[in-house]
Amino acid sequence: MGILDKVFGKDKSNTAVETRPCTHGVLVPRWDSVDDIGKEEKATSYFCEACNETFSPVQAQALRDSMTERLPVGDS
Numbered sequence: 866m867g868i869l870d871k872v873f874g875k876d877k878s879n880t881a882v883e884t885r886p887c888t889h890g891v892l893v894p895r896w897d898s899v900d901d902i903g904k905e906e907k908a909t910s911y912f913c914e915a916c917n918e919t920f921s922p923v924q925a926q927a928l929r930d931s932m933t934e935r936l937p938v939g940d941s
């Protein structure tokens with residue numbers, strides 16, 4: 866984790882990335898057990914590629930729900 870922060874921090878140190886709240890739009894599922902890899906319902910945590918933050922499945926679901934709500938769903 867620390868290494869990634871250093872690698873990406875170099876290029877972004879000049880920009881105002883930190884002042885912009887991340888929408889966590891790209892959440893990558895992670896699994897503790899190798900056998901479960903690929904089964905999203907068994908993911909143990911989710912990782913945001915944009916800000917390197919990790920979320921629990923519950924948090925990830927909440928983020929997805931809030932993202933869906935922001936989109937026009939059509940006729941209600």
Ligand SMILES: [Zn+2]
Nearest residue numbers: 887889913916
């Ligand atoms: Zn994020």
